[in-house]
Amino acid sequence: METIANQSIFEELIGIVGKENAFTLDEDKFKYSHDETEDYSFMPDLVVKPATPEEVSAVMKKCNEHLIPVTPRGGGTGLSGGALPTEKGVVISMERFNRIIEIDELNLQATVEPGVITETFQNAVKEKGLFYPPDPSSKGTCFLGGNLAENSGGPKAVKYGVTRDYVLNMEVVLPTGEIIWTAANVLKNSTGYNLTQLMCGSEGTLGIITKIVFKLRPYPKKDVTLLAPFTSNEEACRAIAAIFKSGVAPSGMEFVEREAIERTQKYLKEEMGENVVVDLPVNIQAHLLMELDGNDDEVLMRDAETILEVLEDFDTGEVLFADNQSRKDELWKLRRNVSPAVNAYSLTKAEDVVVPRGNLPALIVAIKEIGKKYGFNSVCYGHAGDGNLHINIMKEQLSDEYWNNEVNEGIKEIFIKVVELGGTLSGEHGIGIAKRPYMPLAMPEINLELMRGIKKVFDPNSILNPKKIF
Amino acid sequence: METIANQSIFEELIGIVGKENAFTLDEDKFKYSHDETEDYSFMPDLVVKPATPEEVSAVMKKCNEHLIPVTPRGGGTGLSGGALPTEKGVVISMERFNRIIEIDELNLQATVEPGVITETFQNAVKEKGLFYPPDPSSKGTCFLGGNLAENSGGPKAVKYGVTRDYVLNMEVVLPTGEIIWTAANVLKNSTGYNLTQLMCGSEGTLGIITKIVFKLRPYPKKDVTLLAPFTSNEEACRAIAAIFKSGVAPSGMEFVEREAIERTQKYLKEEMGENVVVDLPVNIQAHLLMELDGNDDEVLMRDAETILEVLEDFDTGEVLFADNQSRKDELWKLRRNVSPAVNAYSLTKAEDVVVPRGNLPALIVAIKEIGKKYGFNSVCYGHAGDGNLHINIMKEQLSDEYWNNEVNEGIKEIFIKVVELGGTLSGEHGIGIAKRPYMPLAMPEINLELMRGIKKVFDPNSILNPKKIF
Structure with missing residues (x-):
């Protein structure tokens, strides 16, 4: 707590969410000071855990009035520092927004709160034969709200698109405390500016998402996984464009360097006692891990053959074809653990x-x-x-x-x-704080000015997740 | 020409594009005074037809300096009046921006100018085995730039998405004359706010698009068309959700009322001398025109059978199955001509x-x-x-x-x-002028205020397509 003046405001904020849903002690707040980005750590003054849009709104209004920085936080798995309270102030943790409100099987839509864990949501819709494709590697712990904030992708984005492609509508608390819906629960929309997809990917700088309406797809019934070894990184990367040119649309197309596989094998063995065998002859430098999915075995086999034909023009080792579930799980577990493995040592x-x-x-x-x-x-x-x-x-x-x-x-x-x-x-x-210094390399000042201008429209006092992105 | 003062500015604007690319006489300007929306007509003071982003920029700078309203115009097929110069001033017609700059077969992308006719672009990529799915009914005359401005859809959107889902990046001249690119030519992007998809669907109120980068798909090799008659509108509409629930993903799912078919049959006969036969027993009130596409005949047949099974629970007439090209063309021609037919009389x-x-x-x-x-x-x-x-x-x-x-x-x-x-x-x-009075029914004032705020960031003097949308 910084000043006596703020102290009484913080008391009011605590009153809004209830004492049991607020943290003031460093030992409790520590977890909210960092995410998965390098070794960054910034201690907030206060952490609150509201449970309703109205509570979020009340907190925002109070902070806006007193110019207290607010940082919204999801699962804390971010890799660009977007959820870190660099300017201190209040962290709003969305962990209590954890309800799947409705899975609408008639319209293939679902309404959820942003604190639902991505994998929990995927499993819930899968039980009804439905598919929510975005699947960041952190899906077991990340929140859907954070996925929206960063516009997360994951392996299946190559066929099915990213988070942005699945959000139809969202309820958002603006920095000034107003609660809005960005659009309607419809598949097509040409009714005014696209606030939904502006909000998605804005890294929590324009508003705090409190409800999300997603569209869903039928769950594909079949899939196969292929692992192709290459004699060089470059050769593996060249093969990728050639495969897509052949007309095949893989539901996964992952590149993994040799060293990434070696490190992950070591990590899985040491941390989880698991032994994932992938042959690594001395001349193999990289792999492509590919998935094909659909509803028809024959079509999958034909597409797999097309891939094998394409690969004949490249310098590969023997392609591994995995169609039994345990081998598939093993290979994808290997892929999903590359990030923790590389960061472990x-x-x-x-x-x-x-x-x-x-x-x-x-x-x-x-x-x-x-x-x-x-x-x-x-x-x-x-x-x-x-x-x-x-x-x-x-x-x-x-x-x-x-x-x-x-x-x-x-x-x-x-x-x-x-x-x-x-x-x-x-x-x-996302850009967060980690890539922020590099933004002028990606775009000229005029683009950044437009973005700052948009930010000011939503957040005139610059209190929501300040100093992120630009 | 309104005033002597403006007269000299208009002379300068004409100088920018060349006399042969400017219209000042009513007889020449008339075509630019209306689109396909009701019987609206608004005569501009001046029409200019620039050919480069630099010319657009020079025109915008001059108009911004002198607060002259500018209305950008594509193919003039709009159905909400978005391209009409309601405030007079200058119409910038994009008809000379008609080059397909590059079709990149390696990356499945294309770079085009906004004055390319949608169907021309579709055919050009199809020759290379590629597919640009958005296909508004007006595809033979509408421009890609207009499709972006309104976020056009068309029949294939149900499987493949709308225009917004295909644009990766665009070059835009801002109302102040600056020329920007909105993003990068990439399939995923979490680098700052999503200016691309904000621009798309903004109905020419935020900037003038001068180049577009689209993503493309491999062209599906096979398709079949089904026409299912129903005894009531409601029954036909109920069947739609049931078909999607079955897991089938049609590439077309069009509803057509009986009267629409009757009027279109009459129109095609009278205007084009063509006789499209569709049985219309007295108890049939509506049809669903469905398409399935893919690369595999067997899968299409299986999906068609699934649809037929679903339809057994509904009150239908005999379902027509069209797999020969001429019958398919005929049915889709019928569908595409419903709009002109209904408007003809x-x-x-x-x-x-x-x-x-x-x-x-x-x-x-x-x-x-x-x-x-x-x-x-x-x-x-x-x-x-x-x-x-x-x-x-x-x-x-x-x-x-x-x-x-x-x-x-x-x-x-x-x-x-x-x-x-x-x-x-x-x-x-889109909203344009035709639906503008109804916007408060769709969203509260706070949403409209956000949109007006965004507009002001891009267009501080409100000269670009003013009084549209909100």
């Missing part, structure tokens, strides 16, 4: 760049050259079917000073290359 | 409402009841798979006074019902 900077997928081979070559030039090791993997590559830069033996200066220069060089290749800074993690 | 007010598709049966019943109450006839059809219904209200024998007063009261009642049913005013035609 070293501090990392996690980049999340995206380029047109035909430019991935040039990008991967450039990243390794820049790493060599600046003396850092990088482990690369990601949703390469979308052109979305995660670059984990390892601190390991580097000094703090080198890490905070030279390495950032190298990252800047990577971003410059990405933009040269027609790409941009973030495909699904 | 009477002035109409064309509504474009959208509801969750499960609520279509209630909506269609309400529309007919309201029509009875207010004494107007309506012909209904549309993209019912999306819950998007076009309601054409016929003037016929009604007096001008009745048409402009009582009928508008009836329309208001329809909109109130639509919103009650979880829907909104426009699915794909």
Whole structure:
């Protein structure tokens, strides 16, 4: 608590949510001071856990009146620091907004609160034969509201699109305390400006989402997984565009560097006692983990054959075809654990760049050259079917000073290359605080001015998640 | 030309684009005074036809400096009056922006200018085995830029999404004359606010689009068309949600009232000498025209059978199965000509409402009841798979006074019902001037204030397409 003046305001805020739903002690607040981004930590003055839009509204009104910074928080799995209270003030944790309000089987829609865990929601709709495709690797702990804030993707985005493609409407508390719905529960909408998709991906800077209406799809009945080994990163990345050109539409197209697999095998063994066997002959440098889904075995087999035919033109090892559930689960578990594995033994900077997928081979070559030039090791993997590559830069033996200066220069060089290749800074993690210094590389000042202008329309006093993105 | 002062500014504007690309005479400007919306007509002071973003920018700067209203115009096929110069001033016609700049087969993307006709673009990518799905009925004459401005849909939106789902990036001239790109040419993007999808559907009020980057898909190799007759409108609309619930994903799901078919048959015969036979037994009141597409005949047949099984629970006539090209073309020609046919013999007010598709049966019943109450006839059809219904209200024998007063009261009642049913005013035609008075029915003042605020960020002097939407 910063000042006596604020003290009495904080008491009022605590009154709104109830004492049992507010934290003032550092030991309780610590968890809300960090997310999964590097080693960032910022202690808020107060954490409140409202349970209704009206409580959120009351908190916002009070904070707006007294110019107290407010940072909304979901599951705390963010990779760009978007949910960190860098300016102190109040963290609004959405953890009590955890109800699935309705699964509407007639209209293939669902209404949920933003604190529902993504996987919980996926499982609930799957029980009814329905499919909510966005599946960030953190799906077991991240919140749907956070997925909306960052416009999360995941492996299935390559066929099914990102979070933005599934949200039809949302209830939002504006920084000034008003509660609005952004649109209507409809599949098509040309009625005024698109507030829904402006809100989605705005990283909690324009409003606090309190209800979400998603569209759903029928759950695909069948799937197969293929794992193709390549003799070089570049060769694997070249194959991706060729596969899409063949007309096949994989529901997963993940690139994983050799080192990522090795580290994840080690991690799964040491942390979970699990042994995921993937042959790694000495000449294999990268893998593509691919999934095909649909309702028809024959079609899947034919598409798998098309992929194999395409791969004949590339320098590959033997392609592994997984059609039994346990082997599939194992391979996808390996993929999902790359991020924790890479982060388990070293501090990392996690980049999340995206380029047109035909430019991935040039990008991967450039990243390794820049790493060599600046003396850092990088482990690369990601949703390469979308052109979305995660670059984990390892601190390991580097000094703090080198890490905070030279390495950032190298990252800047990577971003410059990405933009040269027609790409941009973030495909699904957002900008938050971690990529904020690099925004001028991605767009000119006039774009940033437009964004600041929009921010001011929603948040005239700049109290909601200030100093994020731009 | 309004004043001597403006006269010299207009001379400068003409100088920017060249005399041969500017119109000052009423006979030349007339075409730019109207679109396809009712009988609206507003004569601009000047029409200019720039050919480069720099020329658009120079025109915008000059108009912004002198507070001259500017109305951007595409193919002139709009159904809400969005491209009409209600405040006079300058019309910027985008007809010379008609180049397909690049079709990138490696990345399945294309870069085009906004004055390309939608069907021309579709055909150009189809030659390369690629697919651009949005296909408004006016695709033979409408421009891609106009499709973006209104966020157009069309029959295939039900499976493939609307224009918004295909635009990755665009070059835009802001009202102040700056030229920006809204994003990057990437499939996923969490890098700042989503200016691209804010621009899309903003009806030319935020900027003038001068280049567009679209994503494309592989062209589906096979399709079949089914025409199912129903004994009532309500029964047909009930069947729609049931079909989607079965897990089938049709690439077309159009509802057509009996009267729409009759009028279109008459129109095609009288205007084009074509005889499209559709059996219309006396008990049949509505049809669903459905398409399935994909790459596999067997899967299509199986999906068609699933649809037939679903329809067994409904009160239908005999379902027509069209798998030869000429019959398919004929049926879709019938569907595409409903709008011109309905408008050929009477002035109409064309509504474009959208509801969750499960609520279509209630909506269609309400529309007919309201029509009875207010004494107007309506012909209904549309993209019912999306819950998007076009309601054409016929003037016929009604007096001008009745048409402009009582009928508008009836329309208001329809909109109130639509919103009650979880829907909104426009699915794909936009608000323009025609639906503008009804916006407060669709959203509260705070939403409109946010939209006005956004407008002001982009267009501080309110010169670009003023008095549209809100």
